[in-house]
Amino acid sequence: MTYQGSLGLEEKVVSPATKDLIESSGFNNRSSDNMDDSLTSLHWLQEFSILSDSGRQQVISTSQHQSKHFEQQLGVEAPASPLAGDFASIGMPLTPGKPRATAVPALCTLPSLVAHGHCPDEVDYKTNPHIKPLYSYATLICMAIQASKKSKVTLSCIYKWITDNFCYFRHADPNWQNSIRHNLSLNKCFIKVPRQKDEPGKGGFWKIDPEYAEHLLTGAYKKQRMPPVQINPALKNQLRMISQPVIPAPTDVTDFLHVGPESQQLLEEFEEVTGLDQNSDPHLAETTLSDCWSAVKGSKGKQPYGHWAGSAQALCRSSSPLLAMEEPKVLGSLMGNFDWDALLNSALNDDLSLNECGPVSPIPQDQNLIVHGIHVNSLEASVNTTESNMLIKTQKVHDVDLDKETFLELLQSPCTEEDFVCMSTVNINQLFDLGVSLSDDIDSKIESHL
DNA sequence: AAGTGTTTAAAGTTCT
DNA sequence: AGAACTTTAAACACTT
Numbered sequence: 001m002t003y004q005g006s007l008g009l010e011e012k013v014v015s016p017a018t019k020d021l022i023e024s025s026g027f028n029n030r031s032s033d034n035m036d037d038s039l040t041s042l043h044w045l046q047e048f049s050i051l052s053d054s055g056r057q058q059v060i061s062t063s064q065h066q067s068k069h070f071e072q073q074l075g076v077e078a079p080a081s082p083l084a085g086d087f088a089s090i091g092m093p094l095t096p097g098k099p100r101a102t103a104v105p106a107l108c109t110l111p112s113l114v115a116h117g118h119c120p121d122e123v124d125y126k127t128n129p130h131i132k133p134l135y136s137y138a139t140l141i142c143m144a145i146q147a148s149k150k151s152k153v154t155l156s157c158i159y160k161w162i163t164d165n166f167c168y169f170r171h172a173d174p175n176w177q178n179s180i181r182h183n184l185s186l187n188k189c190f191i192k193v194p195r196q197k198d199e200p201g202k203g204g205f206w207k208i209d210p211e212y213a214e215h216l217l218t219g220a221y222k223k224q225r226m227p228p229v230q231i232n233p234a235l236k237n238q239l240r241m242i243s244q245p246v247i248p249a250p251t252d253v254t255d256f257l258h259v260g261p262e263s264q265q266l267l268e269e270f271e272e273v274t275g276l277d278q279n280s281d282p283h284l285a286e287t288t289l290s291d292c293w294s295a296v297k298g299s300k301g302k303q304p305y306g307h308w309a310g311s312a313q314a315l316c317r318s319s320s321p322l323l324a325m326e327e328p329k330v331l332g333s334l335m336g337n338f339d340w341d342a343l344l345n346s347a348l349n350d351d352l353s354l355n356e357c358g359p360v361s362p363i364p365q366d367q368n369l370i371v372h373g374i375h376v377n378s379l380e381a382s383v384n385t386t387e388s389n390m391l392i393k394t395q396k397v398h399d400v401d402l403d404k405e406t407f408l409e410l411l412q413s414p415c416t417e418e419d420f421v422c423m424s425t426v427n428i429n430q431l432f433d434l435g436v437s438l439s440d441d442i443d444s445k446i447e448s449h450l
Numbered sequence: 451a452a453g454t455g456t457t458t459a460a461a462g463t464t465c466t
Numbered sequence: 467a468g469a470a471c472t473t474t475a476a477a478c479a480c481t482t
């Protein structure tokens with residue numbers, strides 16, 4: 001699954017509309033810089049779902065399911081640990097002291113990695129004392145906390161994890177520890193948990209703050225530093241078509257979209273030019289659709305700092321590499337707490353009248369489906385129909401009586417690992433952008449639900 | 451004394 | 467150019 005190189009527009013005969021669609025999507029002319037979406041600072045955190053369960057926080061990267069997906073495609077056994085997938089995808093050891101011995105080679109074929117010129121997986125940070133990790137300190141801290149599998153960790157644990165996993169810091173000037181402390185204190189994403197009086201030891205504990213989820217819901221934090229929304233007319237038309245009622249139980253993307261002949265041709269041309277066969281791979285079908293949305297937003301800007309090299313993010317972001325292109329500066333550190341997929345999909349499904357064939361719809365046992373824009377394995381879907389939190393969530397969000405508080409709880413409620421398998425990841429930018437670009441009636445309808 | 455935590459400041463990078 | 471953000475450095479206070 002690579003999106004490298006030119007799509008060869010000059011060699012294909014395509015309609016102007018298709019060409020516009022492709023060009024606006026950035027499919028054809030994405031520079032290495034574009035692809036080099038960084039996981040700046042805590043932007044990658046938005047890929048996390050911080051789940052609160054009776055005071056216990058669990059940080060699970062949604063990239064897990066992405067990694068799983070990739071590894072399943074590659075025939076590689078998916079990591080058992082939620083961390084594993086995430087860290088593996090970015091070339092990180094799975095757990096302190098247990099470095100991943102081998103990288104997933106195919107991951108390096110992702111454009112974001114290739115374009116950057118090196119694949120982080122090629123760098124063995126654990127043994128290479130010369131190369132400073134591309135990760136920001138905040139990122140390292142989050143990694144350490146996440147890797148600890150505890151809700152809170154001590155500063156020394158963070159130090160230890162970093163030095164255990166990054167040889168560079170074992171030999172570097174200890175001033176980096178000052179930077180770590182500085183980050184912990186300054187970054188709002190980190191909460192200090194004072195040590196109990198009867199608890200021996202120095203200093204307190206640190207954890208990742210799940211509270212920022214609320215700020216997101218209240219709209220206090222909006223994406224920043226994003227280019228103005230520019231909607232390609234062709235895409236706009238497609239999106240409008242999405243909003244039309246669709247036939248129940250779609251089994252492929254065209255059913256899902258309920259496109260007319262004209263758009264069907266447009267879609268086929270787009271697929272042809274992009275080399276995506278949506279019929280043969282529902283996941284790619286979803287990717288294309290997501291990509292279009294991403295493109296609609298206008299994806300030209302570089303990512304700040306670029307030291308994430310886009311590796312993890314490209315994998316974390318939904319099913320689409322293109323979706324990894326844009327991240328907010330502020331939101332990135334704040335938005336980690338939600339199942340934005342559920343939110344987005346629920347909102348969209350509802351407003352786009354796609355819930356007619358919702359999660360409780362019978363699903364053919366022998367097919368993988370695109371349901372609510374989510375790639376759902378039919379077997380899982382069948383099982384999850386009655387039990388999955390995700391599906392329950394989806395239904396709940398559809399509930400007209402849903403109030404804001406319930407909605408918040410819903411979003412923060414624990415999800416099973418299986419949930420993430422069924423979820424694609426959508427960043428909050430897309431959520432907000434879609435709220436704008438998909439026309440005002442969507443907003444009004446969402447508001448009516450809240 | 452050593453570790454921990456907070457705060458301030460400056461410099462650099464990236465984006466609008 | 468200015469804003470936003472990260473990194474680095476330093477000073478200081480507090481705790482063990």
